[in-house]
Amino acid sequence: MMLSGQITRGIPVTNDSRLSEPSQVDDHAERGVVVAGLNIFYGDFLAVADVDMHIQSKSITALIGPSGCGKSTFLRSLNRMHEVIDGARVEGSVRLDGVDLYGSEVDPVAVRRRVGMVFQRPNPFPTMSIYDNVVAGIRLNSGKLRRAETNEIVERSLRGANLWEEVKDRLDQPGSGLSGGQQQRLCIARATAVEPDVLLMDEPCSALDPISTLAIEQLMLELKQNFTIVIVTHNMQQAARVSDRTGFFNIAGTGKPGRLIEIDETKRIFSNPAQQATQDYVTGRFG
Amino acid sequence: MTTVLDDRSASVVGARRMSRNVQGSIAGAALLLGISIPNLLGDGKWGWVLVVTALSYVALIYVGSRALEGRRQATDRLMRATVTVAFALVMLPLLSVTWTVIREGVGRFDGKFLRGTMRLSPEELLAQRDGLAAGGAFHAMVGTLIITGLAAAIAVPLGLLTAVYLVEYGRGRLARAITTMVDVMTGIPSIVAGLCAYALFVIVFGPGSRTGLAGGLALSVLMTPVVVRSAEEMFRLVPNELREASYALGVPKWRTILRVVIPTAIAGVLTGTTLAVARVIGETAPLLIAAGLAQETNVNPFDGRMTSLPVFTYYQYVQPGIPTEAGVARAWAAALMLVLIVATLFVLARVLANVLKPKGLR
Ligand SMILES: Nc1ncnc2c1ncn2[C@@H]1O[C@H](COP(=O)(O)OP(=O)(O)OP(=O)(O)O)[C@@H](O)[C@H]1O
Numbered sequence: 001m002m003l004s005g006q007i008t009r010g011i012p013v014t015n016d017s018r019l020s021e022p023s024q025v026d027d028h029a030e031r032g033v034v035v036a037g038l039n040i041f042y043g044d045f046l047a048v049a050d051v052d053m054h055i056q057s058k059s060i061t062a063l064i065g066p067s068g069c070g071k072s073t074f075l076r077s078l079n080r081m082h083e084v085i086d087g088a089r090v091e092g093s094v095r096l097d098g099v100d101l102y103g104s105e106v107d108p109v110a111v112r113r114r115v116g117m118v119f120q121r122p123n124p125f126p127t128m129s130i131y132d133n134v135v136a137g138i139r140l141n142s143g144k145l146r147r148a149e150t151n152e153i154v155e156r157s158l159r160g161a162n163l164w165e166e167v168k169d170r171l172d173q174p175g176s177g178l179s180g181g182q183q184q185r186l187c188i189a190r191a192t193a194v195e196p197d198v199l200l201m202d203e204p205c206s207a208l209d210p211i212s213t214l215a216i217e218q219l220m221l222e223l224k225q226n227f228t229i230v231i232v233t234h235n236m237q238q239a240a241r242v243s244d245r246t247g248f249f250n251i252a253g254t255g256k257p258g259r260l261i262e263i264d265e266t267k268r269i270f271s272n273p274a275q276q277a278t279q280d281y282v283t284g285r286f287g
Numbered sequence: 288m289t290t291v292l293d294d295r296s297a298s299v300v301g302a303r304r305m306s307r308n309v310q311g312s313i314a315g316a317a318l319l320l321g322i323s324i325p326n327l328l329g330d331g332k333w334g335w336v337l338v339v340t341a342l343s344y345v346a347l348i349y350v351g352s353r354a355l356e357g358r359r360q361a362t363d364r365l366m367r368a369t370v371t372v373a374f375a376l377v378m379l380p381l382l383s384v385t386w387t388v389i390r391e392g393v394g395r396f397d398g399k400f401l402r403g404t405m406r407l408s409p410e411e412l413l414a415q416r417d418g419l420a421a422g423g424a425f426h427a428m429v430g431t432l433i434i435t436g437l438a439a440a441i442a443v444p445l446g447l448l449t450a451v452y453l454v455e456y457g458r459g460r461l462a463r464a465i466t467t468m469v470d471v472m473t474g475i476p477s478i479v480a481g482l483c484a485y486a487l488f489v490i491v492f493g494p495g496s497r498t499g500l501a502g503g504l505a506l507s508v509l510m511t512p513v514v515v516r517s518a519e520e521m522f523r524l525v526p527n528e529l530r531e532a533s534y535a536l537g538v539p540k541w542r543t544i545l546r547v548v549i550p551t552a553i554a555g556v557l558t559g560t561t562l563a564v565a566r567v568i569g570e571t572a573p574l575l576i577a578a579g580l581a582q583e584t585n586v587n588p589f590d591g592r593m594t595s596l597p598v599f600t601y602y603q604y605v606q607p608g609i610p611t612e613a614g615v616a617r618a619w620a621a622a623l624m625l626v627l628i629v630a631t632l633f634v635l636a637r638v639l640a641n642v643l644k645p646k647g648l649r
């Protein structure tokens with residue numbers, strides 16, 4: 001209950017809240033994100049059925065699968081972004097470090113402060129400068145910080161996103177004036193500035209060139225020291241390069257729900273998966 | 288088939304293009320026709336000259352291009368000429384109105400007009416009889432500002448909140464009902480709005496109650512749907528991705544609306560609001576009924592009649608006094624004042640929108 005207290009509490013600006021939590025979890029298996037019996041609906045349409053998954057903390061989990069199988073839907077259910085769509089709802093449980101994110105006493109807004117998200121298309125706030133974009137999560141939540149503190153957060157987040165050197169001389173310029181890859185790294189900096197526990201990334205590189213993609217992949221490898229990362233990707237090499245574990249989603253046919261076929265060590269998924277469907281998909285023998 | 292190909296190759300290579308001189312001669316010929324035809328027919332007014340010139344230019348450029356350049360180029364020139372002429376025709380009334388108002392209004396646009404009211408002393412009445420400038424519209428300007436200000440003070444918050452509701456919260460039947468009502472409100476004849484406001488104030492304050500507040504209320508009824516409609520459009524233009532970006536940072540919905548949606552849309556919302564103000568600032572009929580006519584300055588919208596510039600203009604025209612020219616001149620000056628106020632509003636809105644608009648958008 002202390003944990004749910006922390007989740008409903010204010011915004012975790014400092015490291016302490018994050019660091020203190022795991023010590024309160026006795027059962028090691030409860031660390032990270034544990035999804036159990038998750039059914040995800042759009043109105044009456046069951047989009048994703050019956051997912052059980054354990055996402056280990058401080059690691060990168062990649063989700064792959066054909067288009068329309070519900071990867072984005074599943075990802076969005078992990079920080080309760082799914083329910084901002086009309087009629088969208090979820091059955092089952094998602095536990096973060098032992099706390100059920102869908103528990104009745106949990107505020108979805110507080111969940112999103114601990115589980116950040118980076119979208120497929122870079123979406124910096126057009127009304128804000130680069131600087132303001134980075135601290136948007138804090139400012140918009142009316143977190144009052146001293147200038148020195150925000151300066152420090154901006155520099156740390158931008159350095160963390162490998163963007164500092166490129167923008168340090170024009171922090172007051174609009175964020176939408178950056179290149180696509182820079183904008184995406186700005187969005188990553190924005191998401192990490194509020195220091196979430198988990199970072200969800202939905203095809204973060206699909207709009208980027210190979211060099212920006214490489215930059216972001218390296219960035220992910222650095223970020224996993226501090227964050228639990230879940231990434232959806234259509235790029236199989238990318239999944240193989242960056243992820244520790246890979247989950248394969250598939251769909252039986254249109255109108256049918258998507259399902260998690262298997263999740264395992266990335267090496268195993270790409271060399272010797274348990275399921276034939278996975279083998280077919282990763283070797284490109286798929287539909 | 289072959290002709291099409293021929294035409295195309297000709298236009299691609301550009302072998303057969305009309306020279307500037309030919310184009311110039313065609314324009315000259317059109318002007319010649321435009322001047323001569325109306326005069327030969329016995330009506331050489333410049334309006335006819337313009338119309339005939341424009342039409343003959345369209346016809347001549349097509350025929351000339353057809354003969355010299357081929358079909359594709361001719362069609363292109365015909366379309367260009369038509370679009371240009373249509374644009375010119377639309378600009379014509381605007382320029383004509385502006386010019387007329389300035390020409391007629393500038394005569395009495397003097398210190399007396401800007402500072403004085405219509406409460407004329409016997410000396411002033413005598414001066415007016417002798418053809419000297421007398422009487423002013425200060426009270427009407429004050430009235431216009433107060434009444435329109437009141438209308439905006441009611442309609443803008445109401446309209447913006449309704450738009451926010453419709454875009455961000457409204458779902459299902461209630462939202463549909465509100466949208467329909469807003470559409471219906473857009474169609475309310477302005478005189479009906481005036482009558483309603485008047486009736487309301489008669490019920491509350493007794494018969495014959497005409498106040499600035501009643502006028503403002505009548506105008507707000509006309510203004511609200513315009514504000515709702517334009518703000519709704521603007522809020523819908525804000526990409527959903529920005530809202531999601533904000534939610535994903537753990538920002539509550541209401542704060543997302545205040546800090547992300549509204550700032551992103553503010554430039555367009557301001558322009559729309561200005562249009563709404565411009566739409567009601569020239570309203571006459573509802574104010575005739577609800578706010579009435581006053582001859583001197585009244586700054587209290589809760590008590591007593593209050594005159595606005597359009598009502599002032601109307602009365603100066605129908606009851607010009609002696610001599611008639613004095614009243615008509617004041618009516619023109621008031622019209623000029625009104626146009627100036629609206630123009631100022633537009634410039635202000637433009638400047639504000641430029642200052643506030645999202646930066647660096649590509
Ligand atoms: N807003 C929505 N309303 C209703 N149905 C939706 C909505 N978004 C997605 N769906 C449906 O849910 C299913 C899963 O969609 P989702 O976007 O999660 O797929 P995906 O695996 O991310 O595909 P892609 O790889 O193309 O991004 C699809 O059948 C889709 O039509």
Ligand SMILES: [Mg+2]
Binds near residue numbers: 071072073202
């Ligand atoms: Mg997707």
